[in-house]
Amino acid sequence: MARKGTPEERQARQHLREYTARQTLHDERIRRRRRDNLVAGIAAAVVVALAVGAQLLYFTAGPGVPAPSPSPTPSASSTPEATGQNTGDVPDPALAEGRAWTGTLTLNDVPLGITLDGAAAPQGVASFVSLTQSGFYPGKSCHRLTNGGFFVLQCGAPNADGSGDVGYSFGPIENAPADNVYPAGTIALARQGGNPYSNGSQFFVVYEDTTIPADAAGGYSVIGKVTSGLDQLAAAVTDAGTADGSSDGAPATATTITSVSVQ
Numbered sequence: 001m002a003r004k005g006t007p008e009e010r011q012a013r014q015h016l017r018e019y020t021a022r023q024t025l026h027d028e029r030i031r032r033r034r035r036d037n038l039v040a041g042i043a044a045a046v047v048v049a050l051a052v053g054a055q056l057l058y059f060t061a062g063p064g065v066p067a068p069s070p071s072p073t074p075s076a077s078s079t080p081e082a083t084g085q086n087t088g089d090v091p092d093p094a095l096a097e098g099r100a101w102t103g104t105l106t107l108n109d110v111p112l113g114i115t116l117d118g119a120a121a122p123q124g125v126a127s128f129v130s131l132t133q134s135g136f137y138p139g140k141s142c143h144r145l146t147n148g149g150f151f152v153l154q155c156g157a158p159n160a161d162g163s164g165d166v167g168y169s170f171g172p173i174e175n176a177p178a179d180n181v182y183p184a185g186t187i188a189l190a191r192q193g194g195n196p197y198s199n200g201s202q203f204f205v206v207y208e209d210t211t212i213p214a215d216a217a218g219g220y221s222v223i224g225k226v227t228s229g230l231d232q233l234a235a236a237v238t239d240a241g242t243a244d245g246s247s248d249g250a251p252a253t254a255t256t257i258t259s260v261s262v263q
Contacts, residue, residue: 084197088168091130093122103262110232116224121174124223132260142255148247151208156201171197176219182206185226207238
């Protein structure tokens with residue numbers, strides 16, 4: 001018959017069994033927690049990827065004249081945007097005079113100092129200057145705000161919902177960033193995804209550094225930059241986000257172009 005041992009030995013064996021059971025339970029809990037964290041991490045990554053993918057899709061294939069997204073800036077003869085044609089009565093690029101223009105873009109009575117680069121983007125600047133001189137922009141809305149990785153305020157559509165055109169469209173893409181980065185303050189033209197000859201009156205102001213991949217047509221025409229007033233614009237408009245709390249939609253603070261002047 002097996003020897004049961006002394007009470008002290010039996011107690012030690014019981015303690016060992018209890019310790020082993022607790023350790024096994026502890027190890028199982030750690031394994032379960034690691035597994036749950038891994039699953040949660042994968043799920044979160046999928047959600048983020050879907051959100052970014054959805055916004056990229058909207059940026060390159062949204063309704064009306066879609067929005068911003070950076071890309072390389074090559075010459076018109078060496079890039080995808082070299083195909084297509086202007087439509088309508090497009091302002092002569094010579095109107096840009098190959099020079100820098102300075103002025104003020106006022107949104108909701110917030111004055112933004114701006115400069116336009118007529119040498120780097122003659123066609124885009126010519127259009128913006130022409131529309132400014134004709135008095136087109138005052139009263140037009142800034143119908144779109146994004147803040148989910150892309151930080152832009154899009155303005156200048158003929159209609160408040162972002163639709164409509166000015167009777168012409170033009171290309172090719174000019175002066176798009178080679179590294180896909182639009183620094184805060186960038187002013188660029190909005191266009192339809194994949195269509196380098198769909199530039200018109202719509203433009204966007206980048207209010208925080210933004211990186212957006214190029215689409216099949218390339219990037220977006222950078223026509224100038226905001227030189228002052230971004231902090232005031234943030235306080236008055238962009239910090240409030242969108243009306244529905246999403247990362248892409250109408251600004252919570254309804255925004256219109258008060259005035260534009262260039263010289």
